[in-house]
Amino acid sequence: FLPIFLWESKKSPKVILADISKGSLQKSIDNVNLQNFSQDILSQSFDFRLGNGIQVLENGEVDVVVMAGMGGILMTEILSADLIKTKSIKSFILQPRNGQGKLRWWLLQNGFQIKEEKLVREGKFICEVIHAEPVAWDCGLIKLSMDEDWEQKKQSEDIEYEIPESILISNGALAVEFAERKLKIEFDILENIKKAVFLDEEKREQTESRILYLKNLISKYGERGEQ
Known part of the structure; x- marks a missing residue:
């Protein structure tokens, strides 16, 4: 089409x-x-x-x-x-x-x-x-x-390749929603890591770093995305 x-x-x-x-x-x-x-x-x-x-x-x-x-x-x-x-x-x-x-x-x-x-x-x-x-x-x-x-x-x-800042700059509220969905997935991953019998410290640190990156993006562009 x-x-x-x-x-x-x-x-x-x-x-x-x-x-x-x-x-x-x-x-x-x-x-x-x-x-x-x-x-x-x-x-x-x-x-x-x-x-x-x-x-x-x-x-x-x-x-x-x-x-x-x-x-x-x-x-x-x-x-x-x-x-x-x-x-x-x-x-x-x-x-x-x-x-x-x-x-x-x-x-x-x-x-x-x-x-x-x-x-x-x-x-x-x-x-x-x-x-x-x-x-x-x-x-x-x-x-x-x-x-x-x-x-x-x-x-x-x-994570910077998965969700580059440029997406948030140019896509408004939809981009904030997009990042929030990704953030929820990362939080779910982190919870599962913590529940595991053997804690994977490297994976935990990596996931926490991804969460911090996404939270910073949402905080920076959230108000702008609602306009």
Whole structure:
């Protein structure tokens, strides 16, 4: 539906709809066909491609890539598969369902700038949307997967990547609610740590540090977010 909207609103004169799943790609084809566009419009403006991530694209073929409905780690794997191709694209709109902190860490370690972040309510969920652009060509590729080394894992799980201050600056009351939800999760984790038979001091200290960070953010932006 997003590519259809982008074309109809004249934001994108041509859109490429891609998916690794044949069934999901067929849904895109069906949705476009339901719009009753002319054959000229269909042939010139809508391109359907079956494949994995941006592998279906040529270098520099598109200005903007949107990735949504998948995890942050999977996004890093797609982006790192061919970094030259990835950096030939001007802009990325990323909406990770999980692993948001790991995605931000990877972007900043691999020569990308996070230009803007938005929070959007979807039912009971608050979704994160990240606008990122490549800014450097000569950095070494750092991959992030389920098998990343311990030091990278610790860095990528830093609370400042999960909830950067920039989110609170630009998203008002919704961001405060978002941070408060995260804070409740951390308090629950801390309670479970304290109830454990063997107290994990390192985990307790880490969780208390995360709680302090979130409380400071909420205190700093709470009043501003209510305006």
